[in-house]
Amino acid sequence: MIKIDSKAFEREGHIHVRGLATSEEIAQYRPVIESVVGALKDQPQGRIDDYSKLFTQVTNVWRISAAARQIVFSRRFAEAAARLLGVDSVRLYHDQALFKPPGADRTPWHQDRYYWPLDTDRTVTMWMPLVDVDMQMGSMIFASGSHRATALGDLIISSETDRRLTAIIKERRWPIWSEPVRAGDATFHAGGTLHSAGANRSDRVREVLTIIYFASGTRVATPSNPNQQVDMEVFLPGARPGEEAKSDLNPILY
Ligand SMILES: O=C(O)CCC(=O)C(=O)O
Structure with a gap:
């Protein structure tokens, strides 16, 4: 069984799990995800902002092919998410292929749950590279402990928010984590953790699959900004604030 340090996750708001998928599995996954991204890369994927301009981004790859679905529905990945969150069961919020091309800038500091x-607060993102990601290619960067922060102001992803969060991270002295992550390893971060990712200074595409999970039984919140309204319509179709979040797009994965 994979070693999962849920205490470290609780303390830091992020964790690096080595070898969550084997190299044989990654050799199977890569062509599947590459072909979905290749087929859909020119279709608009929701919001166009400072974030989505950095990537070739495809959301909910699981809906595109049976092979992609099998990857995203991995019970092993979902079990890791459930153990980190300390819950018995998790649902899928959505997945996202994030292919960062050579030359693309650093991903601005942001917090996912703002969206x-x-x-x-029982949400977690798994970030799994399909290629070895070294420091040249743009690994994840986390502000350790920032998931407990409050009063961070408006958190819409932008260069202005990036500047403000950079200053706040220095002021509050959260240690910065960033390390190479190999294909088949995964980082997991809580919905409240401030994070960024390096620029891609290599000559290869940084291919990553992310899967976002939330604790089963979670209710839909009243959207507190226009981005949450869009997310509710796109990722929780038909759901209303106050109801349990369990649309057709949110199957139980563990
Ligand atoms: O891959 C990146 O550059 C950023 C990923 C990210 O922000 C996320 O998965 O929440």
Whole structure:
């Protein structure tokens, strides 16, 4: 069984799990995800902002092919998410292929849950590279402990927010974590953790699959900004604030 240090996750708001997928599995996954991204890369994927301009980004790859679905529905990945969150069961919020091309800039500092109309802090993102990601290619960068922060102001992803968060991170002295992450390893971060990722200074595409999970039983929150309204319509179709978040797009994965 994979070693999961849920205490470290609780303390830091992020964790690096080595070898969550084997190299044989990654050799199977890569062509599947590459072909979905290749087929859909020119279709608009929701919001166009400072974030989505950095990537070729495809959301909910699981809906595109049976092979992609099998990857995203991995019970092993979902079990890791449930153990980190300390819950018995998790649902899928959505997945995202994030292919960062050579030359793309650093991902601005941000907090995911600002975008999510979910009435819980039990959410987690798995970030799994399909290629070895070294420091040249743009690994994840986390501000350790920032998931407990309050009063961070408006958190819409932008260069202005990036500047403000950079200053706040220095002021509050959160240690910065960033390390190479190999294909098949995964980082997991809580919905409240401030994070960024390096620029891609290599000559290869940084291919990453992310899967976002939330604790089963979570209720839909009243959207507190226009982005949450869009997320509610796109990722929780038909759901209303106050109801349990369990649309057709949010199957139980563990
Ligand atoms: O891959 C990146 O550059 C950023 C990923 C990210 O922000 C996320 O998965 O929440």
